[in-house]
Amino acid sequence: MSSLRPIASELLYGHADQCPFGLCDGSGFRYEVETNTAYDCRCRAQRVALAKARSLSAVIPRRYRDVAFDRPPVTEIDLPIVAATRRFADTIGEKLDAGRGLWFMGPVGTGKTTLAMLVSKAALKTGRSVAIYSLPRLLNEIRDTHRAERSHVELLDRLTAVDLLHVDDVGAERTTDWVLEELYSIVNARYEDQRSMVITTNILDREALCGQITERTVSRLTEMCDELPLLGHDHRMDLRVG
Ligand SMILES: Nc1ncnc2c1ncn2[C@@H]1O[C@H](COP(=O)(O)OP(=O)(O)OP(=O)(O)O)[C@@H](O)[C@H]1O
Ligand SMILES: [Mg+2]
Ligand SMILES: [Zn+2]
Incomplete structure (x- = not known):
């Protein structure tokens, strides 16, 4: 079964918990401590698209x-x-x-x-x-x-x-x-x-x-x-x- 999902799983989901831009903690959100606000990381749109495609x-x-x-x-x-x-x-x-x-x-x-x-x-x-x-x-x-x-x-x-x-x-x-x-x-x-x-x-x-x-x-x-x-x-x- 695992051999059936090679490219997709490795490339798309292998490093899902890391930010490809090294900006967020892998959640897709960044956090500004001073103002206590969260905002979208650059990787977020990609994350949403990949989650939908999963x-x-x-x-x-x-x-x-x-x-x-x-x-x-x-x-x-x-x-x-x-x-x-x-x-x-x-x-x-x-x-x-x-x-x-x-x-x-x-x-x-x-x-x-x-x-x-x-x-x-x-x-x-x-x-x-x-x-x-x-x-x-x-x-x-x-x-x-x-x-x-x-x-x-x-x-x-x-x-x-x-x-x-x-x-x-x-x-x-x-x-x-x-x-x-x-x-x-x-x-x-x-x-x-x-x-x-x-x-x-x-x-x-x-x-x-x-x-x-x-x-x-x-x-x-x-x-x-x-x-x-x-x-x-x-x-x-x-x-x-x-
Ligand atoms: N121009 C070519 N020269 C040599 N072999 C080819 C060539 N085109 C396709 N083949 C081989 O022929 C077979 C069919 O190729 P492919 O599945 O891409 O064709 P297709 O156009 O999608 O056919 P179908 O319309 O039946 O789906 C494959 O084994 C492929 O390696
Ligand atoms: Mg064909
Ligand atoms: Zn990120």
């Missing part, structure tokens, strides 16, 4: 845990797309602060999830809060909370507060009005808050995607994310032939 999934799946820019399969993926991903990852702090995201689109097995995981890894490495879900899994979690009104609201609140929301396989889900509405409310909440998203879709054609996840969701994602199209064939088949 119950979300920030786990890089095993298959993608060791992905790196300098080795296969990433070195075999379309160069300009990898370069754009790398530029984004190298300036992840700025991008997250500006609410900028990436949208990997392309056919099955072209490296979309691989590249998206590199972005999430970069964010986690700089101590940012990240939630990583495939859309079907995210919807399952939402469904599970639905019985209790309060936790449903809380989950949406957390999904909005996290620095980076990474949603894999958007558009792969069989759509129902409920699915479309939930996806829209997450995307819209992050859009309004100018919070970054990284998403992957199998659908390249905009019209088809609008048909699958609605135009208003696609429109917001388009504004939030730089689009990175991955073309080519299914590289999972290479593994089988080779």
Whole structure:
């Protein structure tokens, strides 16, 4: 079990009782003795965001845990797309602060999830809060909370507060009005808050995607994310032939 939560737990929570700026006692508050007042430490906003993200999934799946820019399969993926991903990852702090995201689109097995995981890894490495879900899994979690009104609201609140929301396989889900509405409310909440998203879709054609996840969701994602199209064939088949 512990091997399943490596990056998130070590990087995000390992030193939770220390102030990253060396200013407070780790509580997130500073105290002025003369006037007997407490005020927020510089680390407090980060603490609040991390606490909210704590119950979300920030786990890089095993298959993608060791992905790196300098080795296969990433070195075999379309160069300009990898370069754009790398530029984004190298300036992840700025991008997250500006609410900028990436949208990997392309056919099955072209490296979309691989590249998206590199972005999430970069964010986690700089101590940012990240939630990583495939859309079907995210919807399952939402469904599970639905019985209790309060936790449903809380989950949406957390999904909005996290620095980076990474949603894999958007558009792969069989759509129902409920699915479309939930996806829209997450995307819209992050859009309004100018919070970054990284998403992957199998659908390249905009019209088809609008048909699958609605135009208003696609429109917001388009504004939030730089689009990175991955073309080519299914590289999972290479593994089988080779
Ligand atoms: N350009 C490439 N060259 C060689 N191998 C690749 C390339 N792209 C992906 N791979 C390999 O192919 C497999 C699929 O990669 P990945 O999961 O990133 O694809 P994907 O685009 O997310 O696919 P899907 O749409 O099915 O989710 C992995 O084993 C990966 O290492
Ligand atoms: Mg994928
Ligand atoms: Zn502090």
